[in-house]
Amino acid sequence: MILDPILIVGIAAALGAALLGALFRRAGRSAALGGGLGALGGGAGALLFMLPLNFCTFELARRPEDVFLGMLLIGAGMAACLLPLHWWFIERPSQRRVPRAIQGTFKGWLTPWLLLLPTLTVLVLFLYYPFLDTFRLSTLIVQPRARRTPFVCLKNFTDLLGDPAYLRSLLITLIITAAIVVIGLIVSLLIASVAYQPIRGAGVYRTLLVWSYAISPAVAGLIFFLIFNPIAGIANHITGNLFGVRLEWFNDPNLAVVAVVLASVWKSLGFNILFYIAGLQNVPNDLREAAAIDGANTFQRFWLITVPMLSPITFFLIVTNVTYAFFDLFGTIDMMTSGGPVGATTTLIYRIYQDGFMEGRVSYAATQSVILFLLVIGITYLQFRTTARRVTYGA
């Protein structure tokens, strides 16, 4: 062992104790309580990933990157254990408690469990078990017809992070996501800022603007597959007649990305417009009128009053659009480009599909799922932050 397990847990416990102790003292709580909880949380955090892995990243035969990843995992485990403690003892007591009407309760200790049984059973079997199994698979080498599944510690992870194809997928996913979010939100806010006004036929306009949400990602992919088809597609017909240019939409890596982004923006536009209209209707007119009296022009009123007032909805839409770009895009890409040309539209989820199901590299795909999960945690954290900010559309 490069580092002794007992030493590792000891250091983690000491770090946790110091950290929570200091935080508790700053919040005016007992430092000793904080230190004790911190020691427990830190130690448990170190064990969270290392116990299942049997501290394999610190064996003598491992490379520096294994040790580094191991440290990272210990840090992540500590964060996972310490953050809830901090929230429970420091942040929660300071939050305003909303009094809730106490409901008359039925008697019986067995009945609530019977009522919850179906939900809990399905969640355990089809979410928790596969979730944990994904982590287990990521430390093995699993092949479709091989009986042996040797344990390889974090080799899949170090391989993956050194794999240019994977890093390219990560980059492509980030680019496509950013494009969908930025273009989608700007266009939908522009349209919504006209459509929310109480003009004649407003309801008809709204319906004709938002229905595209109900179109599936796969169908959006199919329709745009035809629109951008090099021979039969309308896009080349128009550009060919107007500018004499006919583009190879699905053979050029950059154009293929553009086509996928356009299809996705179109599909998500309805959802964005729907929520921006609702948000705009809740921005009080008084504010804009007051600003108009103070001499603010239309653009200033929009930029200085409307946009900040909409920020809770914008946050909400960013989160939902990022989730959409990460996962739901699979159908669009599968129909339009199948991840091509030469991997130009192979996003993270599409690579999981290709590696796991087309190439039979099960554990490699499971490893990618674990990394995708870490990204999802980041998104979910953002989601909770935005919920805390209070969305103002639900009147």
Added chain:
Amino acid sequence: MSSETFFENIALPVARTRARPSLRLLPKRLGAHIFLTIACLIIGFPLIYAIIVSTQTNADVFAYRFTFGSALADNFNVVMGARNLGTYMYNTVFTAVAVTFGKTVLSLLAGLAFVYFKFPGKWLVFGFVLITLMMPTEILIIALLRFVVLDLGWGSTYQALIIPFIASATGTFLFRQHFANIPAELSEAAQLDGATPLQFLWRVLIPISWNTIGALAVIQFIYVWNMYLWPRLVIQDASRQVVQVGLQSLISTDTGFTYGPLMLGAVIASIPPVIVFVLLQKQFMSGFALGRDK
């Protein structure tokens, strides 16, 4: 904090302005009508194009005709007869209805347990349900497929499309919120009358919860109808395939691309979710608002 109090805190002490002269409003609104009409046409264009192509022959498509063709009946026969779109549609309807129904029932029962019962570990169990929001099916799809196909032997079955999706953290949360806001007198009266929890749910709660049920149902119905990755992996037998994946069989034909049937399939597959969404827009929005109003 409700939106009203939020606005009260920042509202500026300014008198309301006089109504603006109507002369200025007329051209402004005309501009809005023109802008919105163009926006509707641009957003509608892909679907209009798809509908037009779905009535055309390949020759019409290659000639870039923007009028309805005469091949709608032929395309329909190809799609329904040779390509089994009817079977795919049936499978999707069945799956979407079953999942929506199952999710509603399970979420109602769980909400009932969380609001109208006291039991040890309630908060822990609620957290256990809520944490699954962080586990989208996509990230555990490898292990889920292995479990469902290899361990349960459910490959190419309806239950593989339905059972894994009938529990819902969102739904449980939604009904818990909704029930908690119902006056306590109702449940107390029900107990005095000697009603069992299920009678209370059936006779009292469900009749006053149709808006919440509708909100959950419309969100879930569209979600399940448009599901793609999971059925693509777990269903290998064409007779059990759902329409979103089944559309693929319209792309790859031995006679090359035939665009008319392809677009007709896309249009037919989109009609039910678009109608449901357009009719239930209000419920759809309130579902999101309720779910986020902690």
